[in-house]
Amino acid sequence: MIKKGLSAFLTFFLVFLTFSCQKEQADNKEAFKSILLSADGKPIPLPEDKLIFINFLAYSCTSCMKELPVIKKVLSEPKYKDKFQFIGIVIDSDKGDFSDPNFPIYPGHKRNFVRFPVQGTPTSYIITPKGKKLVVIFGAVTEENLRKFLDQALQKAKSL
Numbered sequence: 046m047i048k049k050g051l052s053a054f055l056t057f058f059l060v061f062l063t064f065s066c067q068k069e070q071a072d073n074k075e076a077f078k079s080i081l082l083s084a085d086g087k088p089i090p091l092p093e094d095k096l097i098f099i100n101f102l103a104y105s106c107t108s109c110m111k112e113l114p115v116i117k118k119v120l121s122e123p124k125y126k127d128k129f130q131f132i133g134i135v136i137d138s139d140k141g142d143f144s145d146p147n148f149p150i151y152p153g154h155k156r157n158f159v160r161f162p163v164q165g166t167p168t169s170y171i172i173t174p175k176g177k178k179l180v181v182i183f184g185a186v187t188e189e190n191l192r193k194f195l196d197q198a199l200q201k202a203k204s205l
Contacts (some may be wrong), residue, residue, distance in 0.1 A: 082154035171198040
């Protein structure tokens with residue numbers, strides 16, 4: 046009788062474990078396909094019709110905080126407004142900033158740094174909706190050099 050009960054329990058446990066692992070594998074495949082992940086491992090929604098400006102920043106980084114208004118100003122200009130989407134990834138906090146839907150900041154996931162290496166903050170990438178890197182920017186930008194990087198990304202995107 047005990048053997049039957051133990052056998053039934055082990056069968057149930059193995060079935061449960063199999064289904065749990067299959068769900069986890071499906072979730073991991075979806076996360077693996079995504080370009081960016083939030084801290085909880087969920088895909089960050091990205092537009093399919095714009096280039097994506099990813100800015101890796103730290104709230105404790107003075108250059109990062111000074112750079113954000115510059116990025117917001119330039120990306121809001123008519124020439125760039127409908128062509129780029131800003132996504133901020135904060136590396137020193139579990140809190141994001143979603144107060145401005147056009148410039149959301151997400152707490153980052155460690156897998157983001159495999160796809161987009163960050164040697165220091167701020168670091169920015171301009172990518173296509175499919176994740177192809179067009180421009181990498183190390184350090185803070187000025188209005189003038191940001192416009193040059195954005196124009197360079199638009200030019201590269203045209204040639205794809």
